[in-house]
Amino acid sequence: MKYVEVIANAGSADTIAEAAARAKAVDFRLGPAGEDGMQQMRMLVSDSRLQRLLDILQTVLGAQPMARIIVLPVEVSIPQPDEGERKEEDSATAARESLYEGVEKSSRMDGSYALLVVLSTVVAAIGLIEDNVAVVIGAMVIAPLLGPNLALSLGTALGDIGLMRKAVATLFFGIAVAVALSAALAYFWPNDLTSDEVLARTQPGLESVALALASGAAAALSLTTGLSSVLVGVMVAVALLPPAATLGLMLGDARFDLAGGAGLLLAVNVVCVNLASKIVFFAKGISPRKWLEKEKAKRAMVTYVLVWVLTLLVLIFVILERDALIPESLDEAIEEHVQKPLEQGS
Secondary structure, eight states, X not given: OEEXXXXXXXXXXXXXXXXXXXXXXXXXXXXXXXXXXEEEXXXXXXXXHHHHHHHHHHHXXXXXTTOEEEEEEOSOOSSOOOHHHHHHHHTOXXXXXXXXXXXXXXXXXXXXXXXXXXXXXXXXXXXXXXXXXXXXXXXXXXXXXXXXXXHHHHHHHHTOHHHHHHHHHHHHHHHHHHHHHHHHHHHXXXXXXXXHHXXXXXXXXXXXXHHHHHHHHHHHHHHHHOOOHHHHHHHHXXXXXXXXXXXXXXXXXXXXXXXXXXXXXXXXXXXXXXXXXXXXXXXXXXXXXXXXXXXXXXXXXXXXXXXXXXXXXXXXXXXXXXXXXXXXXXXXXXXXXXXXXXXXXX
């Protein structure tokens, strides 16, 4: 349930009342008109009908630059809705404007984002080196990589080029910082980088594709249906932060053979997360309000999905061929990495 307040020209009261009726608002009230001719109008509407109401209101108030629409959540409404209404509320998709507001904020490349990337990378890299799974998980909790991925997918669904550009810049800035910082840490690290956690992320497989697709789908569902963003953020970080840190560690350690595997895993995960989230937004019917913008966004969505699918197929082919052509050399590299500290110790 949402509480919607409209501040518009008093002469629009009948039009707003009709819009509330069309959206099947639970209640509609008129406040007193001010000296400036603006009037406050309030209504209660279910989550499942909020998007329809907002679309109607934006259409009828388009010629009023001073008009305002405010949407507030309702924690409790008495009497309680019946079971059917409650199920409809629980399954409702969040309004487009609400999705955009939350995603746009989390995709900004500011000081807080950079600091969180630095901190999570340091924690993840040390956890990988020390073979400490708990530390790696802790790094993923603070990694801010969910926002730009969702922003890129939502921008595609809405045909918002500005949001897409911002999301791409923020995402790749975060990945670049993670790789560069991990490389610097590996360069100065006194011990050999031979932990199972590191080596496991230099051998991508088809299970990596499944994990990243699930992470991307869960990320989009968390935004549209209200799942825990913290838990889903951890899932996305699982797919992006450890491979990025591993790539940096291997580059800093001059192990370019193993770095290739980590880089391939990172590329697969980026593609899968964005592909899955784009498909979920499309399935949920997230699109612009105007018909012409909808058609443009639909064409853009189809184009981007095809590009991501083709890219994923190429990456899967590389994974399969890599496993078929160089398993022995890769195993030798890993064995050499493991045996080196043993020989030094003896």
